[in-house]
Amino acid sequence: MFLLRLAARNVFRRRGRTLIISSILVLAVAMFILFESLMVGMMDVSFRNVIDFEIPHIEIARKDYFTESEKSHTLPIGKRFIPEDRLISDVQKLKGYQAMTGILEFSADFISGRYEFPVRVRAVDPDTFNDVFMNSQYIVAGTFLDGNGPGVVIGSRLAEFFDLDVGEYFVMRFTDIGGSFNTIEGEVTGIVTTPHPDINLTTVFVNREHAAPRIGVEDLAVTQLMVRLEDRELASSQSNALMDTLGGNPLQARSYREGADFLVSLEQWGYLETYFLLALFLLVGAIGIISAVVLSAIEREKEIGMMKAMGMGESSILRLFMLEAGGIGVVGGALGCLIGAVIIFFFNTYGFDMDIFMDFSEIGVPVSGRIYGPWNFDAFLLIFVIVVIVSIIASILPALWAARKNPIDAIEKR
Amino acid sequence: MSLLTLEHVDKTYGQGDLQVHALNGVDLTISKGEFTTVFGPSGSGKTTLLNLIGALDRPTSGSVVFLDKPIGSMNRHEQAAHRRFHVGFIFQSYNLIPVLTAYENVEFALKITGIRDSKKIHSQVTDMLDHVGLSELMHRRPNQLSGGQKQRVAVARALVKHPKLVLADEPTANLDSKTSKEVIEVMLRMNRELHTTFIFSTHDPMVMEYARRMVEIRDGNISQDTER
Amino acid sequence: MHLITIAWRNLKRHGLRTGIALLAVAAVVLIVIFSRGFVKSLTESSFRLYIDNMYGHVRITTEEYALREMLLPLDHMMDGFNSAGISSMVEELEQHSSVRYVMPRVRFGAMASRDDDMVRMMGIGIDVQRERTYGALAEDISSGRMIKEGNEILVGSGLMEDLKAEVGDRVTLVFSDAFQSLRGRTFQIVGVRDSGVSDLDNVIFYVPLDTAQDMLWLDDEASELLVYTYSTDTTEALLADMRTLLHEQGSDEYLAVPWNQANPFVEMYSEMDNIMFAAYLLFVVMGTIVVVSTLTMIVRERTAEIGMMSALGLSSREIMGVFILEGFFIGVIGSLIGSAVGGLLTLYYSQAGFYVEAFDMFTSEADILIEPVFYLSFSMENLVFSFIMGTVVVTLASFLPAFKAAKLEPVDALHYGDD
């Protein structure tokens, strides 16, 4: 206890140095908090966009559908199914269940004028689709699908490429279930600009009632059953729960995270980068701590010598220096958290325009516009503890050096 | 009754051509309750001798025995423990801990002996500061005290744990003659009242006058040993 | 001169203390070298892929083509200056001194059916003679041979798997010609290309230029010209030349775009060094903090000595000089150590490379041409840059404690006590 008091006073006595050295730690802490928040914020928006516009919380399909659709160039329309009542009631019983909709997905070439472009067609039931997905809220021209007309809704980027407007004519060419080329023709009824850039280019929406007979599949057939839950946190557990109840069914369920494996690996890469940077910051911080301990020990040589002459054990002196280093860590960690909190406050209220940094949509990350950094108190706690621990560990060697110095030499120095 | 015995003690510093024989075959016996001075010219070996007696250092050869314990051959940790309980030190340059008050500096010596009873600590520390005449100034930090006051704090710190032996290496060298007198008189009073054994080195004749036994040392040898 | 001696000896007085300050400087300089080497190699190898495969040093297309490139249109072809044909345009461009060679290419979409699956791919019609002489294509052929003429194709390794084909097999490809009619033609696979980049290997096949023109009903036309100069550094000059030339020829509908503006990702990465400068500086400042605190302590410790010196009549500028010199020494020696270690490290990893799994997953899913194995780029420029950065920042920072020392009043300084 009295060691603690002594350490605190020494830290305070050289407050100039304490502040200077701890400013290294302050930088490390504030940077980490900012990066972490930036990343979590970006991932959060990305996942939200995936959920709202591409894959909702849970996606149900035939076994192998997911692997096959990823592997092959053409979506496997053969792997369709007709949802049974059992399945539907099972899904409705899921915790946090909100809505579900069936989707029939297939590949086609979108043709207009002299151009053609490969797209993913989502044949949907507009009523239930709008309960699960948000696309219809982002219509910028025309209307979203209604009734069972032959029209399509396309994304704004696709419309730009084709110079298409609402009411203009298009053809979609695809291979039907019998293996021969078939087409859907009609007018563009709506153009949508979602925050998910990919959807704006590659996805075309059409009424399922209209599309099913042209592909040659059963009226009720779908390739995926999309389920929306109340909360993202429930997705994994409910998807697993559903897997269990599906049992012998030839179906499988997956959560949005499994569907968005690109984002998951991006997230991992982001964390790797953040922690690598943190490690470098802490390395410099550790050198700072070592320097602080050595400077302090040199300066207090006589004092330490006297303590040893009085019979104070080396382990106590070791502990004294470690406590002082811990003190610098606490100061640096606390100030860093404070500054980090100020940064996050602004980041959280005013957001950060990702577009000035780079166009993430170009590499396929579903982010555009402003992102807002979330408050993540775990990150504050984590970095604070890490900084204090690193400070203490870094001090061990120089503290040992200080504690083992010969007291006679020290005392004799004038 | 003897407190401390040195037999054929040699101390050599350095190696090869640069060797310095600081002490050559010193024999010395110190009894309980002595008030003894070690004097001699600068470089004669006074500090070296006191360091060996105080278990701050080990002799190159010969034995140093403190109440049947061979302190000359202890390891660092045993020596530290020995000093903690049995020896008090006073140095020329006070060596107080700058971030602690006078009271806390004295208290520090007690705390490292492992005493936890705060009442006992408090009474012992205030007693001791009273003895050295510093009750009024006990909450000042070292940089708010004069040299004589600082040295009196150092005396109190050395004595507060009631050690069997107090070693003072030129305790008055940094002080003017009036303050030197005050400090040495405090030491003498302590010796009388608490029966603590004192050994101090000096080359100030006025300070030597207070000693009851005078050991003269020259070139690492005891050249004269007189009692009065 | 005597100031240098004083400064030097003072540093030696507490070797450990000085050593740690040196360590701090060396560590941050090392970090800067490492990061720059990393970014540089990441961008360089990625840039090379983009330059070799997609953009040349400067790419010339029609404006309309650049706009709708993703659709692989066939109706915005270039037919040369004054519609005299692309071959003569290529030859004309190659007359220019800044041009090393030019590659005309036609890009088009195609499909093949395999079992139930329609395999989608991108065909590139290439000038076999030129690509064989200059291009990077011939180096990456993992089996079989380069195409020569007729209905021969060179297929990416990933695409090869999707086609479930082998070298020597014949495949029938379906594609739309310039008149929008769906056509088919059978080709023989004569070689496999394995560039190591899945974005290239999974979708692209190569066919002789005249075959492509023939099958697509094109005349002597190309969708793009990749123009190469002698080194990436002279891209600007090439670009200027090309733009004047296009203008002189009255071909203002043609667009010349340098590689580093061809794609937002490349654009951002080519700005990387500037963006990262702040980060590098931050690290160096962190290391410098250690030096400042050491120098501050040296000043405090030597207060009496400084008082003495100024009492003896040394000017405050000279006193400052001593401390700035000490900072400078630490800066120079620390940066030197950092550069030496950094040089060895980057040299080693420029050969060996290291593999990061998370990055592999990331790049294979993103639309970026980057190899998942990291190399550090070794360059003298990097070492010199980092050395200078370390030295300058540390020396500048030592002005702070030096000011403190110079400001000390001789009287105060001499009265400085130890408790």
Ligand SMILES: Nc1ncnc2c1ncn2[C@@H]1O[C@H](COP(=O)(O)OP(=O)(O)O)[C@@H](O)[C@H]1O
């Ligand atoms: N650590 C040491 N290393 C080398 N020589 C020393 C050391 N300490 C003391 N000496 C030498 O030993 C001799 C005795 O020194 P010391 O005991 O300090 O004398 P005094 O205290 O009487 O002035 C001197 O010659 C001194 O130079």
Ligand SMILES: [Mg+2]
């Ligand atoms: Mg001495």
